[in-house]
Amino acid sequence: MTAVSDAATVASRLRAIEGVGRDRRRGGYSRHVFTTAERELREWFAERAAACGLDVEPDGNGNVWAWWHPCPRGDAPAVVTGSHLDSVPGGGAFDGPLGVISALCAVERLRASGFRPARPLAVVAFAEEEGGRFGVPCLGSRLLTGAIEPGSALRLTDGDGDTLADVAARAGLRPERMGPDADLLARIGVFVELHVEQGRGLVDLDSPVALGTSIDPHGRWRLSITGRGDHAGSAALADRRDPMVPAAHAVVAARQAARAASHDGARATVGRLEPSPGGSNAIASRVDVWLDARSADGNVVRQVVAEVCAAAGRSAEQEGCELEVFAESWSEATRFDPLLRARMRGILGDLPELATGAGHDAGVLAAHVPAGMLYVRNPTGISHAPAEHAEPEDCESGVEALTRVLSELAGSTGADGADGTGGNGSW
Template sequence: MWAELLPIGRHPGSGGYRRYAWTGADAECRDWFREQAEARGLTYEADRNGNQWAWLGDPAAGDAVVTGSHLDSVPDGGAFDGPLGVVSSFAALDELRGRGARFTRPLAIVNFGDEEGARFGLACVGSRLTAGQLTAEQAHRLTDGDGVTLPRAMEAAGYDPEAIGPDPERLARIGAFVELHVEQGRALDLSGDQVGVASAIWPHGRWRFDFRGEANHAGTTRLADRRDPMLSYAQTVLAARREAELAGAVATFGKIAVEPNGVNAIPSLVRGWLDSRAADQETLDEVVGGVERAAREYATAHGIDLDVVRESFTPVVEFDHALRDELARILGKDTGLTVPVLGTGAGHDAGILSGSVPTAMLFVRNPTGVSHSPAEFAAEDDCVAGVRALADVLEGLACR
């Protein structure tokens, strides 16, 4: 399965993946998912929001145990973020069948669409729509960098954009959702554990900073006469790093748009996107507030107009404690070992669904801690340990 997925959407220059929602690479990944489902005799369906489901047992019976993740990527992303969870889900089912497990609850494997938000700028679109955290009207207003709207992209891929929206009936069927994911950090590598259980997802969000100045000639305009928004933006990037360090949080300006974007022109507009995350809401508010105050001071000093817009926000997600503790019990029952429980600063579909159904996550060791990069990696024996751990969990939940 891993070998079949590896070439899909891989850029020959960077070695990273460009599996953006509703593109050709995304369609190939979706075809692969359907083939895996049908090869195992599972009931396949795509829901109203484009999420893919593979069912063992009656989908309408209720109290189902669901596992899976996503197959799309960030720009030039790694091979493991998302796909490891989907591949491991199919492999865990194979493992359970090999054990002769008898299922007493329906089991489903899911591929949530557009988790990374690389194309339309909003993460977890498929799960947000399903959970009612994104309305159809809001989704229809999403556009990519080329001005293509989400409805147009879905329609071109063969899906009906008029059908998207909340799916409470589907959520009501789910008794538990468990997502396996490569760790995006080095906590397991430092502790020496192959697999861990998630405790919570840090609160996080994206803020857009629009610095507006005055376009002018780069060669003839005196420094003293310039209203250069790039200066204020650059100082704000440094301020974000400073505020994050002081608070023990993270803050990143990773995307920028410049107008008119000429080598010999002073910009009229510099638009930068801030991603910030912290262990608790108070700390996150301190960091973002500090960055905005600094940005406004710099903007005023340089005669720049500034607008700050919060484009998305996810509060802290505490995974279902009973389910989390059950996972730790199942994984530790044969060894007697304590399974590490750790928080994460990354968002996931499991976090979106946590407000509607009991959710939990398993992490697989990442020796480099690198993620959202072609250098993302997990050793084969750790991936196998993750499959076995997921199989143990699914057996404990769905084969009682």
Template sequence: MWRSLRPIGRSEASGGYRRSAWTGADAECRLWFQAQAEARGLDYEVDRNGNQWAWLGDPSRGDAVVTGSHLDSVPDGGAFDGPLGVVSSFAALDELRARKVSFNRPLAITNFGDEEGARFGLACVGSRLTAGKLTREKAYELTDADGITLPRAMEAAGYDPAAIGPDPERLARIGAFVELHVEQGRALDLSGDPVGIASAIWPHGRWRFDFRGEANHAGTTRLVDRRDPMLTYAETVLAARREAELAGAVATFGKISVEPNGVNAIPSLVRGWLDSRAADQSTLDTVVTGIEKAAREYADRHGIDLDVVRESFTPVVEFEHALRDELGTILGGERAIPVLGTGAGHDAGILSESIPTAMLFVRNPTGISHSPAEFAAEDDCLTGVTALADVLEGLACR
């Protein structure tokens, strides 16, 4: 399975993956998912929001156990973020069938669409729409860098954008959702454990900073006469690092747009996107407020106009304690399974207000993610499959 999925959307130049939503690579991944479902005799369907489902048993019975993740990627992303959870879900089902267990609840494997938000700037679009956390109107306003709207992209890929929206009937069928994911940090590597259980997802958001100055000639304009928004942007990037360090949080300007974007032109507009996350809401508010305050002070000093827009936000997610504890009991042995928080967002977090959700993490020895260097050892991946199979057996077969 891993070998058959691995080449799709891979850049020969970087070794990373480019599987943005509703592109050719995304379509190939979807065909791969469908083939895996049909090869196992599962009932395959695509919901109104473009999420893929593979069912074992009658979903109308309700109280289903669902597992899965996503197959899209960030630009030049790694091979494990998302796909490991989908591949492991199919492998876990194979393991359960090899054990010849009897299922007392319906089981489904899912691939949620546009989890990374790489193309339209909003993460977890498929699960947000399903859970009613993204309205059809707002979804229709999402636009990629080429000016293509989300509905136009869906339609070009063969899906009906008029159907998107909340799907409470589907969520009502689900009794538990368990997502396996490669850890996007080094906590398990430091503890020496191949698998862990998620406790919570840090609150996180994305803010757009628009610095507007005055375009001018880079060779003839005196430094004292310039209204250069790039300077203010650069100072704000440093302020973000400083505020995050002081608070024990994280803050990153990872995307930038410049106008007119000429080598010999002073910019008229520098637009930067801030991603910030913290262990609790108060800390996150402190960090973002501090960054904005510093940005406005720099802007005033250099004669720059500044607008700050919060484009997305997800509050802290505490995974349901009962389900989390049940996973700990199922997997418990001589050594307790570590429970750890994460600063990364996931579909499981989006769905947590609607249905009981939980997550398993597989060790990442480098701690690197969203990069071609992302890695998980084969033995650890197989341990993750076994752990997921044990969990699914405990939830769906006993």
């Protein structure tokens, strides 16, 4: 590999986008799919990919692909890497962009070294991975693979009541064509995603990089509680049907149910709660509560959710309110491809391995193609918040690891066009 110039460092690439999507109210970044900030990042990605000599091709689901088409095996299954550019509300600078930037840096280094892949190599920026605008995580990869029914996805609404269909159309997509793309999926031979670690496992293991092993089962549910709006100063307590009361019981029940199942690694969180109309001197007429639940055991997740819903239901009945529960997303346990993981270990040596409770596009793709992950150390252990961080030296270690993996998986052609993969026709 060639020496790393400042222009090709992860830190310099992150500095180039550090002003995009800053959230002055929450801190951190709010970069939601098809908003001005996220579109600016898409344009930046396309420009950087083109500067790397890649062919940029948006797909019909809002994902953006940048292809390195080699000869002579341009029709071979591709080696794909990348991540996402969107964020949670008030998120950190690394979740998502680190994987995209590291992928571009890896391609730059391969090209500068004279490497010529024996099969196509692509960098992808997936859409709406966080679900920060439409509520469903990994929406771009779910649509691509058919993990979500297109009609259901297109009916999703954002906080302003705009549907995904309307927003996608304004962004230049054709909603009637959104959904599974078997031809594009068939082009992917293997997918490797680099991501900042969302925890402190690598701090405790004293390593800058780790291999991913699995993703815990996880899901999101919306509890919609309907009561009766009224005046906070004149409505007698005995006459109230206040949906905020069962909403509060749901928040407390989430902590209690997760604590009771903590031996199974259960986590349950209410991170979003929206009262309507939302006045400080008004009793809400409806409160929507979003519950996130995870565990290494899917049955434990379902039990935790059942307990939270039961607690909210009992409180709603006592308060004279009505409760409806909507399952917005669900992901079973993901085990990353063991053969790919073994091959990556052979390339990178004795790296530690980590399971995670955080979802990723790699987890969606893993049901269809060999998929794997690399994690870069986060010294704070904090993610989905402004304090999320990765040191420049650790980011460079991540790029070096990804570069080595891509080099081996994509093979190489010599001056005579011979396949340097040794005849490995899979990946």
